[in-house]
Each structure stands twice: as structure tokens, then as C-alpha cells.
Amino acid sequence: MEGTGDWRCIGKVNELSKKKCQRLYSAGGKMSDLALFFHEGKFYAMEAWCSHLGGPLFSGEIEDYKGRCHVMCPWHGYMFDLQDGKNEIGLQQEVHEVKIEGEDVFIFYKTALSTSPSSE
Template sequence: MEQKGPPGELYFVGKKEELMEAKRTFRTVEDRDILIIYHQEGFYAMDSYCHHAGGMLQNGDIEEIDGKLCIICPKHKYKISLAKGEGLYKGNDPTQKTPRTKWFSKGVKQRVHTVTETNGDIYVKLSREPAWIDSDYFQGEKGKVERARAEALETMAST
């Protein structure tokens, strides 16, 4: 379902009940592929391809990590917070005398979009954050070509 309109507009992406039942829904809005997720009574929207290597987030598990709901890319297990698009990783805190493993942020890596509901209809407003966010790469032409090539190689390897 391709949605087009003036930049900054709210885009209808589906009926609340249908999106709740589906749990995850793929939409293309202004030539941007996004994933709408319904989890624990909340809606989230983000670029649908992982910032790291373009993996399809639609099939990723959702877990709570360090108090944040995260989707885990099925391709390389990258962890991305649903609310902010933050990349998370586990490492040792070098400031501690006794190294302890904890979760750290890589900063925002995945572009997230605003979801609103009006009278049972769900709308998405695309992020207009002007700074480059890593997931932007897989929304552009070079990233789409790279993603297609990787998918073709995976298909050939599995046959």
C-alpha cells in the first residue's frame, strides 16, 4: 500500500483493530518502507530495514532490554529500541574497577516515525529529523540495490 501526499502529513496506515491483530504491518509512505508494530498495547513505527545490513525487521523478536522495548534484527541480532531507534549493545564498563557487563547505547541508528490514532484509524507522520540516521541508507537507491543483491545471494545459498 503506497501512500503519497504533502511532506509532514499524517498518513492513514490502517484500522486499529486490523493492525492490532496483525501485530506487524509493512507500508510504503512517500517512497519510504516502514514497519508498524503493535506490542504491549502500543503502536510504533520505524524504517523497516535494519540500519546495519538491511535485514527485514518485520520478522524480528521483541524483547525488553535494560527497561526498553527492542526489536532484534533476525539477520545479525542487532538490538533497536522501538521508541527511539537507539542501537543497544552489551559491553564492559571501563570506568569500573571490577568490569561489569551492562547495556550501552550506540545512539539513534533507526529512524522512527510518529503514530497517532483518531476514531479507530491509525496514522503515521514520517520523521523529518534533518540529520542522517543510519537506516536512511537502506531507503535510498544504493541501499535498495545492496539489499536486493544480498537477498538474491541468500536465496541462491538456500537452494
């Protein structure tokens, strides 16, 4: 069922905030991976693969665009708003809530997540 999930601990704030963009590997397989962004003191989680043609958004650049922070897809340069996943030509990325408790970062998501790929 879409929309169900749980708060998944993905690591410590001081480690995860060292990278602006990174991939989070889902226990549900590659297509469920997420991109985690850290920008101006805040974390954002978005589905990893671009809704245009599947580019890796965790390899994108964060840019200010029309007064809001966006990730620019490395493949064709479309921009996606970090907060709501919207794009100005109507593409849409799913975004997921992120919270910090103590030193830990959590994402509300359907599967467990890891910063490194599982050993397969």
C-alpha cells in the first residue's frame, strides 16, 4: 500500500551532513532508493531516480532556482524543488519527511534504508 511506512533511522547528523547529496539504498531494491540532500542546515529526502528518464538525482547539484532550493538532474538538467519534488514542466518526484531526534536522522519510508549497498 502506498503511503504506509515507518520512521527509519539512517545515521547520525554529524556524518550525514558532511555530504550535500548522497544515495540511500533501500532494502526494497534499487527502484526504491532515495536521494538524501543536506542544504543550509536541513535534510531533504527524494526518490533517487529522476521522473524524466531515470537520472540519478543523488549525483545532482543543489541550486537556488526562483528563490527555492532545487536539485538539478545530472542527465538533462531538469530542476526539482527539494521541499515538494515539483518541477516546472509538471514532472514530480516523491519526497519523504525527515526528522532529527537527538543525533539521529530519520526518514518516514516504506523500507529500511542504508548509506551503503547491501552485500549482494
